[in-house]
Amino acid sequence: MVKRTSFEGDACPIARSLEAIGDWWSLLIIREALFGVRRFGEFQSKLGMAKNILAVRLRALVDHGILATAPASDGSAYQEYVLTPKGRGTFPILVALRQWSEAFDDHPEEIATILVDREKGRPVRKLELRAEDGRLLSPADTTLKPRPAPRRRSA
Amino acid sequence: MVKRTSFEGDACPIARSLEAIGDWWSLLIIREALFGVRRFGEFQSKLGMAKNILAVRLRALVDHGILATAPASDGSAYQEYVLTPKGRGTFPILVALRQWSEAFDDHPEEIATILVDREKGRPVRKLELRAEDGRLLSPADTTLKPRPAPRRRSA
DNA sequence: GGCACATGGTTTTATGATGCAACCACACAA
DNA sequence: TTGTGTGGTTGCATCATAAAACCATGTGCC
Numbered sequence: 001m002v003k004r005t006s007f008e009g010d011a012c013p014i015a016r017s018l019e020a021i022g023d024w025w026s027l028l029i030i031r032e033a034l035f036g037v038r039r040f041g042e043f044q045s046k047l048g049m050a051k052n053i054l055a056v057r058l059r060a061l062v063d064h065g066i067l068a069t070a071p072a073s074d075g076s077a078y079q080e081y082v083l084t085p086k087g088r089g090t091f092p093i094l095v096a097l098r099q100w101s102e103a104f105d106d107h108p109e110e111i112a113t114i115l116v117d118r119e120k121g122r123p124v125r126k127l128e129l130r131a132e133d134g135r136l137l138s139p140a141d142t143t144l145k146p147r148p149a150p151r152r153r154s155a
Numbered sequence: 156m157v158k159r160t161s162f163e164g165d166a167c168p169i170a171r172s173l174e175a176i177g178d179w180w181s182l183l184i185i186r187e188a189l190f191g192v193r194r195f196g197e198f199q200s201k202l203g204m205a206k207n208i209l210a211v212r213l214r215a216l217v218d219h220g221i222l223a224t225a226p227a228s229d230g231s232a233y234q235e236y237v238l239t240p241k242g243r244g245t246f247p248i249l250v251a252l253r254q255w256s257e258a259f260d261d262h263p264e265e266i267a268t269i270l271v272d273r274e275k276g277r278p279v280r281k282l283e284l285r286a287e288d289g290r291l292l293s294p295a296d297t298t299l300k301p302r303p304a305p306r307r308r309s310a
Numbered sequence: 311g312g313c314a315c316a317t318g319g320t321t322t323t324a325t326g327a328t329g330c331a332a333c334c335a336c337a338c339a340a
Numbered sequence: 341t342t343g344t345g346t347g348g349t350t351g352c353a354t355c356a357t358a359a360a361a362c363c364a365t366g367t368g369c370c
Binding site for chain 1: 329337338
């Protein structure tokens with residue numbers, strides 16, 4: 001088997017999320033969905049991707065519970081693809097990717113847009129990782145621990 | 156051409172970052188590197204991936220300025236792969252992926268590790284997006300604006 | 311120096327994924 | 341009923357990936 005190395009059973013949460021959204025198109029589809037895109041043709045024209053893989057990706061995202069198909073909305077009998085809460089939960093991932101580009105891209109002048117807070121129109125803050133008590137954490141300030149066993153009733 | 160649809164010239168910063176780290180293995184390699192892995196064989200055995208694509212990925216990450224090759228460190232004349240600042244800058248992306256899995260995975264009990272603050276050993280806070288003035292922002296509270304033209308000296 | 315072995319890859323070959331174009335099914339309108 | 345637009349599926353060519361074999365260099369030991 002040469003199957004593209006599934007991470008489905010992997011214990012690492014990063015690998016698990018990549019299993020769902022780790023391919024070239026899925027995150028871009030989610031990005032468009034966060035901007036309100038819902039229709040097949042709209043995804044296809046905005047992303048400029050082949051229709052067959054768009055169909056495959058949309059199905060996979062629906063299977064993963066990231067998108068859901070809604071029967072209609074504008075009257076036409078076609079279906080739409082809307083984000084589930086799980087899908088909207090990817091927002092920090094997209095923001096992190098965006099901020100990484102903004103901070104480290106070799107040609108930042110080619111980046112066309114900035115993410116702003118809608119109310120004030122001002123750029124958002126950078127995402128930062130903090131400890132429970134509020135201290136700012138760098139990668140070196142963190143470590144991994146085994147997950148505590150889930151408490152069972154009859155234990 | 157069927158070439159895998161490069162996003163190199165794309166104006167969207169998310170697409171640009173996916174161009175560099177949007178494939179199956181790169182983020183996992185970076186994850187290992189953040190844990191201190193430096194040697195080819197160490198990446199290969201920990202990730203269980205084919206050596207040829209590991210070689211291709213490492214080269215690509217070096218080309219993108221995410222890893223750098225260091226001449227040695229433990230005496231042996233082999234080379235090592237160490238993260239650059241740009242590489243360490245992906246940390247929030249990995250944390251966001253991890254937290255997304257923790258929050259939405261269908262089988263969270265299979266996740267083996269939790270990210271804790273090294274000093275206290277307590278779980279870290281969730282990443283959150285805030286406005287300049289500190290307000291917590293949801294996706295709907297944000298919007299995109301065209302990037303302001305860079306100020307030139309002779310303008 | 312010479313030999314075995316480990317490290318760090320490259321080459322070969324098979325298969326899965328991607329991209330494009332063509333085709334098809336259905337809804338809606340004239 | 342013919343036409344048009346949306347929303348896909350199917351075929352085929354090409355690319356990327358994976359596994360295993362191979363190879364080059366370094367390292368340890370005598």
